[in-house]
Amino acid sequence: MSALVQPVxxxxxxxxxxxxxxxxxxxxxxxxxxxxDLSKRKLLPSLYRLFYERRISPNFAVIGSxxxxxxxxxxxxxxxxxxxxxxxxxxxDEDVWKSFAQCLFYVPGDLNNPASYDDLRSKLDSVEKSxxxxxxxxxxxxxxxxxxxxxxxxxxxxxxxxxxxxRRVIIEKPFGHDLNSARRLNDEIHKVFDESEVYRIDHxxxxxxxxxxxxxxxxxxxxxxxxNRRYVDHVQITAAESIGVEGRGxxxxxxxALRDMIQNHLSQVMATVAMExxxxxxxxxxRDERAKLLRSVRVMKPEDVSTYAVAGQYGPGKVGGQDLPxxxxxxxVDSNSQTDTYAAVNFFIDNWRWAGVPFYVRTGKRLxxxxxxxxxxxxxxxLGLFTQETKTGPREVRPNLLVVRIQPEEGISxxxxxxxxxxxxxxxPVSMDFNYGSSFGxxxxxxxxxxxxxxxxxxxxxxxxQDMVEASWQIVQPILDVWAQSRFAFPNYAAGTWGPAASDExxxxxxxxxxxx
Amino acid sequence: xxxxxIFPAQPEQILKGLGKLWTSLxxxxxxxxxxxxxxxxxxxxxxxxxxxxxxxxxxxxISELMREHPSRGIxxxxxxxxxxxxxxxxxxxxxxxxxxxxxxxxxxxxxxxRPESWPNVGPTLIGLTAADLPVIFWCRHQAAxxxxxxxxxKAGLEAVMNIATKIxxxxxxxxxxxxxxxxxxxxxxxxxxxxxxxxxxxxxREPLAHIFxxxxxxxxxxxxxxxxxxxxxxxxxxxxxxxxxxxxxxNGAKVKFSxxxxxxxxxxxxxxxxxxxxxxxxxxxxxxxxLRSTNGRERxxxxxxxxxxxxxxxxxxxLGPDGAFNAAFDRARELVHELK
Numbered sequence: 001m002s003a004l005v006q007p008v009x010x011x012x013x014x015x016x017x018x019x020x021x022x023x024x025x026x027x028x029x030x031x032x033x034x035x036x037d038l039s040k041r042k043l044l045p046s047l048y049r050l051f052y053e054r055r056i057s058p059n060f061a062v063i064g065s066x067x068x069x070x071x072x073x074x075x076x077x078x079x080x081x082x083x084x085x086x087x088x089x090x091x092x093d094e095d096v097w098k099s100f101a102q103c104l105f106y107v108p109g110d111l112n113n114p115a116s117y118d119d120l121r122s123k124l125d126s127v128e129k130s131x132x133x134x135x136x137x138x139x140x141x142x143x144x145x146x147x148x149x150x151x152x153x154x155x156x157x158x159x160x161x162x163x164x165x166x167r168r169v170i171i172e173k174p175f176g177h178d179l180n181s182a183r184r185l186n187d188e189i190h191k192v193f194d195e196s197e198v199y200r201i202d203h204x205x206x207x208x209x210x211x212x213x214x215x216x217x218x219x220x221x222x223x224x225x226x227x228n229r230r231y232v233d234h235v236q237i238t239a240a241e242s243i244g245v246e247g248r249g250x251x252x253x254x255x256x257a258l259r260d261m262i263q264n265h266l267s268q269v270m271a272t273v274a275m276e277x278x279x280x281x282x283x284x285x286x287r288d289e290r291a292k293l294l295r296s297v298r299v300m301k302p303e304d305v306s307t308y309a310v311a312g313q314y315g316p317g318k319v320g321g322q323d324l325p326x327x328x329x330x331x332x333v334d335s336n337s338q339t340d341t342y343a344a345v346n347f348f349i350d351n352w353r354w355a356g357v358p359f360y361v362r363t364g365k366r367l368x369x370x371x372x373x374x375x376x377x378x379x380x381x382x383l384g385l386f387t388q389e390t391k392t393g394p395r396e397v398r399p400n401l402l403v404v405r406i407q408p409e410e411g412i413s414x415x416x417x418x419x420x421x422x423x424x425x426x427x428x429p430v431s432m433d434f435n436y437g438s439s440f441g442x443x444x445x446x447x448x449x450x451x452x453x454x455x456x457x458x459x460x461x462x463x464x465x466q467d468m469v470e471a472s473w474q475i476v477q478p479i480l481d482v483w484a485q486s487r488f489a490f491p492n493y494a495a496g497t498w499g500p501a502a503s504d505e506x507x508x509x510x511x512x513x514x515x516x517x
Numbered sequence: 518x519x520x521x522x523i524f525p526a527q528p529e530q531i532l533k534g535l536g537k538l539w540t541s542l543x544x545x546x547x548x549x550x551x552x553x554x555x556x557x558x559x560x561x562x563x564x565x566x567x568x569x570x571x572x573x574x575x576x577x578x579i580s581e582l583m584r585e586h587p588s589r590g591i592x593x594x595x596x597x598x599x600x601x602x603x604x605x606x607x608x609x610x611x612x613x614x615x616x617x618x619x620x621x622x623x624x625x626x627x628x629x630x631r632p633e634s635w636p637n638v639g640p641t642l643i644g645l646t647a648a649d650l651p652v653i654f655w656c657r658h659q660a661a662x663x664x665x666x667x668x669x670x671k672a673g674l675e676a677v678m679n680i681a682t683k684i685x686x687x688x689x690x691x692x693x694x695x696x697x698x699x700x701x702x703x704x705x706x707x708x709x710x711x712x713x714x715x716x717x718x719x720x721x722r723e724p725l726a727h728i729f730x731x732x733x734x735x736x737x738x739x740x741x742x743x744x745x746x747x748x749x750x751x752x753x754x755x756x757x758x759x760x761x762x763x764x765x766x767x768n769g770a771k772v773k774f775s776x777x778x779x780x781x782x783x784x785x786x787x788x789x790x791x792x793x794x795x796x797x798x799x800x801x802x803x804x805x806x807x808l809r810s811t812n813g814r815e816r817x818x819x820x821x822x823x824x825x826x827x828x829x830x831x832x833x834x835x836l837g838p839d840g841a842f843n844a845a846f847d848r849a850r851e852l853v854h855e856l857k
Contacts, residue, residue, distance in 0.1 A: 012729045012730055013729075013738060013767035014725060014764070016723075016841040018840075019723075019841070020719075020722075020723045020726060021723075023730050054723050054724060057727065057731065058724070058727055058728065058816055059731050093819045095819065098817060099815075132731060134731065433555055
């Protein structure tokens with residue numbers, strides 16, 4: 001057959017997109033760090049769930065790899081236990097597991113040892129034949145971040161970045177520990193994989209409600225005209241955790257709240273809230289707009305850091321009658337640690353839409369509750385006709401608040417002013433709620449399920465691109481640099497409280513207060 | 518919470534009853550000092566029934582559906598036992614998500630009609646549909662679907678169908694040929710029709726379709742020249758015919774039906790044959806399906822016998838025309854006429 005006359009693939013006439021889940025092509029998923037916590041708690045349960053729901057191809061295989069010596073059968077046993085323990089909102093089915101287990105394989109090996117990659121190649125070749133995976137391979141780096149570059153370079157040396165099908169690599173956060181290391185890591189990765197093959201995972205972007213921000217903003221016409229400096233007073237993004245470092249003291253001491261949450265998750269959430277509408281809803285256009293937004297965030301001068309950023313660290317506290325230790329008393333934490341377990345930053349976005357609108361972003365551990373939400377506070381009406389009765393007397397109302405709840409309860413609520421029934425014009429704010437769980441009662445896929453399917457389907461919309469990662473490092477780097485040179489009087493907030501007083505003062509200087517989510 | 522009987526069942530009176538109902542739910546909210554009730558509605562769902570329970574089980578199913586498809590539910594119970602020609606009652610169905618203080622509530626209207634009054638129900642229903650939202654008609658009135666339906670039943674059906682954007686029936690207990698003729702006649706009038714017997718086939722269809730997504734199998738489906746459908750019933754049921762229609766419509770593959778013993782009533786096995794390969798998809802036990810091929814691959818799938826609420830949940834997610842169903846239906850109708 002001439003090279004010009006290619007057979008035209010038959011469109012699958014049995015497909016029914018109205019009722020069937022989105023198709024993903026056959027592939028093998030190689031997980032480096034397969035005996036680690038992430039694999040056990042998230043990756044394998046997500047893959048099993050996708051298999052159970054028939055959302056991945058029947059021609060599918062998982063090859064786990066780590067230093068622990070295990071046989072295929074032993075790996076299957078270990079994963080069975082993990083999947084049955086960590087499966088969220090889903091039944092464990094013995095028959096389905098048996099079929100799934102036939103797709104699980106294991107290659108013991110050390111990332112430093114070239115022979116491990118030869119073993120991996122043999123296993124991939126054998127799985128490609130037995131499971132008809134079409135030569136497609138998705139590598140998942142679930143190892144220590146310090147091994148990312150090394151693993152990728154070895155994949156390149158062993159020519160595992162090429163094959164008869166596509167090759168893609170998913171990289172977990174943290175992507176670098178500062179701007180320079182992120183750039184170096186990108187350079188190393190690009191020696192082996194093209195940017196289009198690199199999927200940097202930020203599981204926040206896989207959350208249904210974060211995706212819903214795009215649908216909410218760009219699928220409706222009524223909010224977008226208000227989504228700018230003329231109508232928005234300020235924006236608050238909160239990601240609060242009630243837990244402490246939970247055995248991750250050693251890691252957390254090196255990372256801190258700013259690096260662990262704001263550089264990646266919350267800056268991506270902020271970009272999603274504030275980005276311009278893409279001209280087409282596809283990966284390139286959506287990511288272009290997110291990247292453009294992040295590049296518009298004002299990079300602080302060192303002398304401004306103390307005004308626009310607050311670091312905190314929790315001390316001992318008492319919650320629900322239980323004594324909680326301070327961060328410095330957590331296992332593996334230095335008793336004089338200067339690590340931030342709380343960070344609040346006032347960002348400004350220097351573009352026409354958002355000039356002058358403060359974006360307050362805060363995150364912390366040992367706060368009163370676990371909650372992540374985004375609050376858009378709209379300005380007060382231009383003429384204050386109504387006042388609201390409060391304990392301290394009547395005050396002008398600024399009632400319009402739109403809250404996008406990300407966790408634990410996903411939804412959107414809009415607060416507006418309404419007349420109280422009865423004579424006289426007494427007003428009070430009321431809330432209109434959209435609750436994801438009650439409006440769409442079906443189980444929502446976990447972020448990892450969504451993101452794994454996207455990577456298999458070759459859709460990087462919800463993954464971060466090199467320029468996005470570097471732009472988000474760019475905006476936190478001056479803060480990290482100044483904090484690294486500072487000596488804080490830590491601890492400065494008690495476990496179970498909403499963070500240091502300095503954080504409240506930062507907002508008070510602009511006439512704002514933190515919401516209590 | 519429900520109202521007293523409303524008679525005559527005029528839309529204004531019924532809507533007034535609904536208004537009172539929400540006001541009383543709001544009173545409860547006032548006592549608690551914070552929002553306790555969320556009113557939800559995404560469609561009007563009209564269910565006509567001739568079941569002896571007076572619409573109780575239809576009402577139960579609507580309340581199960583409200584989590585995913587909150588609706589203004591209208592249960593139209595047609596009964597010769599009814600005291601009045603047409604009377605109504607309104608109620609709210611509520612559920613409280615686990616761990617939440619707020620209840621999600623949907624309103625429901627129960628209308629009881631004597632058989633001879635059914636044809637006159639149209640004006641009442643028109644006044645009761647929720648504005649600007651789709652109107653779905655689920656016909657559980659089996660007698661009206663039979664070839665022996667009375668003129669009143671036919672006229673009653675017509676009255677409801679005229680305001681519906683989609684009609685859902687279940688042919689599982691009907692003879693295939695007259696049922697298909699009825700559906701075809703409705704489709705000929707431009708109506709969107711769905712059959713829960715088709716919906717029941719999704720767990721069979723999806724894994725089979727998946728096989729032909731594989732690039733290695735591209736251009737292969739057309740090579741499967743024979744389809745065998747094994748079922749447990751005396752004659753091929755609508756579901757057996759639908760699956761045969763679905764598989765043979767694209768290429769006109771030859772279809773054979775056979776009767777076999779299976780773990781449960783209905784479809785038992787689907788076999789696809791080409792010169793090079795045979796693929797079998799079998800209900801291997803009550804809760805398991807096995808897909809195997811002569812190329813040596815075998816995979817097991819969980820099988821859940823979907824209840825009416827689950828079937829309706831899927832069907833209410835497809836509000837417009839359903840191309841896959843229509844194509845399978847057209848071929849299934851040809852097959853039913855070819856059966857001896």
